[in-house]
Amino acid sequence: MKATSGNLRLDQEYDLVTVHYGMIACQNCGHPLRNIAEVVGSDDGKHYFIGLDCASTLTGIKADKVAQAKKMMARMAKHRKEVSKGYYGYVKVVGEWARFYKNDTVPANRWVFQSKFANYQDLIEAGSQARAKWNEDPIKVEQVSSFD
Numbered sequence: 001m002k003a004t005s006g007n008l009r010l011d012q013e014y015d016l017v018t019v020h021y022g023m024i025a026c027q028n029c030g031h032p033l034r035n036i037a038e039v040v041g042s043d044d045g046k047h048y049f050i051g052l053d054c055a056s057t058l059t060g061i062k063a064d065k066v067a068q069a070k071k072m073m074a075r076m077a078k079h080r081k082e083v084s085k086g087y088y089g090y091v092k093v094v095g096e097w098a099r100f101y102k103n104d105t106v107p108a109n110r111w112v113f114q115s116k117f118a119n120y121q122d123l124i125e126a127g128s129q130a131r132a133k134w135n136e137d138p139i140k141v142e143q144v145s146s147f148d
């Protein structure tokens with residue numbers, strides 16, 4: 001089923017680049033979104049932020065890409081829950097990317113997951129409050145120049 005209405009051009013193909021978490025209106029249909037798919041047009045080269053339902057109707061975005069994006073969104077939801085509950089004590093940030101560690105002591109390469117920090121930034125305060133209930137230190141966020 002191809003979209004017959006929506007803001008995105010139908011005379012070009014799209015590629016699904018990545019997924020984000022936030023709160024925007026779908027740039028294709030206007031519906032409010034939390035799980036956001038970033039797609040790029042083959043002709044105009046522009047990046048659009050739309051829902052996965054809309055993305056799956058666009059030419060060029062194959063079903064396996066949509067399935068993969070769904071998995072990434074589910075994994076992000078799980079990690080967001082964990083961050084908000086204070087499971088991670090340390091976050092190492094390099095540019096827009098972040099690695100999450102269980103404890104604020106950092107054994108080399110013991111990070112649990114890596115993601116864009118923007119997907120989790122809003123949860124740091126809640127996570128730190130959850131940790132306070134267990135007398136744990138707040139989540140330590142450290143900006144460094146590289147992950148090594």
Ligand SMILES: [Zn+2]
Pocket residue numbers: 026027028029030031050051053054
């Ligand atoms: Zn939409």
